[in-house]
Amino acid sequence: MTLSEYAVLFVLVAIMGAGLPGPGDASLIAAGTLAGEGKLNVGIVLATAGVAWMLGSVIGFEIGRRGGRPMLDHPGRLEKRRRKLLAKGDRAFGRHTFVASMTLPAFVSGIFRVRYWLFILGHATA
Numbered sequence: 001m002t003l004s005e006y007a008v009l010f011v012l013v014a015i016m017g018a019g020l021p022g023p024g025d026a027s028l029i030a031a032g033t034l035a036g037e038g039k040l041n042v043g044i045v046l047a048t049a050g051v052a053w054m055l056g057s058v059i060g061f062e063i064g065r066r067g068g069r070p071m072l073d074h075p076g077r078l079e080k081r082r083r084k085l086l087a088k089g090d091r092a093f094g095r096h097t098f099v100a101s102m103t104l105p106a107f108v109s110g111i112f113r114v115r116y117w118l119f120i121l122g123h124a125t126a
Helices: 005-016 023-037 042-072 079-095 097-103 108-111 114-124
Strands: none
Touching: 005 023, 005 114, 023 042, 023 097, 042 079, 042 108, 042 114, 079 097, 079 108, 097 108, 108 114
16 A cells, blocks of 8 residues: 555546546556455545546646637638537537536536536536
8 A cells, every 4th residue: 555556546537537548447446446455545545536536627628628629610621520510519518518517528518618617516526
């Protein structure tokens, strides 16, 4: 039971929270198994995972908010498709903002400019 195990868990879950692919789920399963065997403290595992998830989500949201829309809404290859996708997303997020912010990756909520407090509430609920 060392600090490095919790640090690795933190990083992997934060990556998952940001919406990037990685072994975040597998690391949570492994940490839960190790906690069940008494090799890790279940309280620290839960606290680490919760904080890492929220931090990763906020980072992903900011990435989407600052760079996502300009990346999708520019002239060039597949411009018509990208703009059509943005229009669909705007309609979906307009009607189902809370559910969409709960179920979709954090950067998508940033792209569609979900209000920050609603995004945090959605991800905390998830």
